[in-house]
Amino acid sequence: MALTEKEIQAAQPRSKAYKLYDGNGLLLRIKPNGSKIWEFKYRAFKDGKKVEKMLSLGVWGEVSLKEARAKSAEAKKVVAESKDPGALKKQQKILARVNSDNSFEAVARDWHKLNIAKWTPRHAVKLLRRLELHIFPWIGTKPVADITALEVVDLLRRLEKDEKTETTHKLLQDCRAVFQHAFLHQKIQFNPLSDMRGLLKPHLTTNHPTLSANQIPDFLIRLEAVQTTQLNRIAVKLLMHTFVRQGELRKAKWASVDWKQAEWRIPPENMKMKQEHVVPLSTQALGILSDLQKVSGDSLYLFPSQNRQKNPFMSENTINKVIHEMGYKGQLVGHGFRAMASTILNENGFAPDVIERQLAHAPRNKVRAAYNRAQYLEERRKLMQWWSDYLERAWRKGAA
Template sequence: MPLTDTAIRNAKPREDGKPDKLADGGSLFLWVMPNGAKYWRMSYRFNGKQKTLACGVYPDTSLKEAREKREAARKLLQAGTDPGEEKKQQKREKKLAAENSFEIISREWYTKELPRWSEGHAKRVIESLEADAFPDLGKYPIDSLTAPIILECIRKIEKRGAIETGQRVLQRIGAVMRYAIQTGRAAHNVTADLVGVLRAPKVEHRPALARSELKEFYRRLAAEPIYQPTRIAMHLLMLTFVRPGELRHARWEEFDMERAEWRIPAERMKMREAHIVPLSSQALELLQQLRPLTGRGALLFPAMTDHDRPMSENTLSYAMGRMGYKGQATPHGFRALASTVLNEEGFNADVIERQLAHAERNKIRAAYHRAEYLEERRKMMQWWADFLQNHQIDGITVR
């Protein structure tokens, strides 16, 4: 006779201390153990071998649920699949999914990046992920995350008015996804599918290159017949991501080659605040190439007809137009490119903003902001220079 819930509930261990086997039919039975534990089992044959499938523990697995598992196992057998091996495979996949969860990989990425971050930035990164990403995304296998799932997570941050926080969390999720791709645990960075979906403060955007277009840009730049100081100016603008006007008016006296620094006075900065640009080894090499060409005058990039005046504000724009980038990218857009890539790669957003010389809203912080994060900025600028150099066939030399 088939088992009933009452019979199972009232079943007691045998007095002789041996397990008691209660059959339900269809090869499903219940072991009542000497200690009172009750285990669901199903016997079956596969490839001529007698086997047993564990179907749960009573009462966590009810009679109804045990029968459902029996029927599922029967269907597998009819399809030529061993239900025992199928169960083992599911366990392996579940274990692998847990090991490759978003939270696990995020913490792995965090540990890898930790040596190049300041203590304060590292604290902000992990706390933002723990507060705003792990609760919704943490348990997902990283390769199962979709754009809608991530968007729902970010929308929660936006709803509380923390728009910039939402953007930073999304950038960090994207950095984790790229790390997962690099380590072979994901195939696609779905955060790229969210470009343009999130709310953002209204800012003036200028056309900018995408990181995927860098190699083609450098190829065109190398092929274009450009006045040599102008070519060097284009490279320096990319390496330093200053505003084009700040580069055009650059003076030799502002450069300290031994300290590898370019100190731009406040009167030439948009925010009227002196600015330090750490110089990478590639930038220093370009300056050495430029010195014999324009070093006799005060300006790095004088006009061709009047060395006391800087080159025209349109010189670099016209050069990019001749290279085929009219309406697609501008010299000022190199700042946006640098900001995007550095944020995507997990650099401290405050360090990036400081190097971009954006306005500091907090007047107290602004008082000492000029040299803030200087050592981190040096490392970041060298990383950026190496990143750009890796996209050039012949390296940074532009002789």
């Protein structure tokens, strides 16, 4: 006689497990602990002989009587096809686990974890966040082998409609690297994004706002007059004289300054290219550092943070904030000093290779990079002294 929900609910546990039969192979096993398990009884081959087997269909309370009957009917169809529903269920579990391990998100996170040591912490966070926002919600759970190039392109073109061309190109680069990681680890047979040239709108880069040569004198006079701390004022001055990246300046430690050799050696972990970079220090730069030593000489960093609980060194917004307060908002950012120096140095006849090396735009090839360091260091000393002399003349012109 078929079971009813009322009968199932009334069934009480006993000292030993017992069964209530619904018919067509479906039964309910009541255990001594009170749990009620749906099972389907069938016969299937094992070692050449037909034996009785049980297939678990779930726990009553989570699986209703109606749902258990539907599952039982599906299992019965499998048996009718001379297949073992229990073995099939195990295969599906294995496949689901494999697909989960090989999902795009799982592969992407594995790639990210493998490469994180090569990146700056900020870059690593931003890269993963891009994928979490724009890729994982749509194809993150799909097996990486099942994803086509068209699916990825369709996602990226949605962003193009919002004029996020820079983001789309970065995501394409990220996804291509993830698929290449999957290919190298034999999860896919080929990289579907290996050649996607021309499919996305080109991203038109905009240069960082900077100053022209005739604007420098007025800028230097305003820098002396702006209401800010001595530490912040010196940070802007030193950035102008050395034209390093702001992150390289903010993270600088006194231990990296070689007063005897008149050099500032920026360690690889603070560099974009992860290679040590030497900044020859002009007479003026050494003077600026001497003034700075009176302010922060007892600190580990040249520019310690005013809020050391968040960061041990100066905030990334500090220099640009000073520049904005000087009246240059929208006209100049700290990174613009690099373009300013490059333009003026090129116009004044310095060798482009020497300028590029001092900007730390060196080739990634380690042998060539080492060669350039040795070849250009003396030229770079002259270049850096000329640049500081140029800025000093500009200041005198503005003060006259």
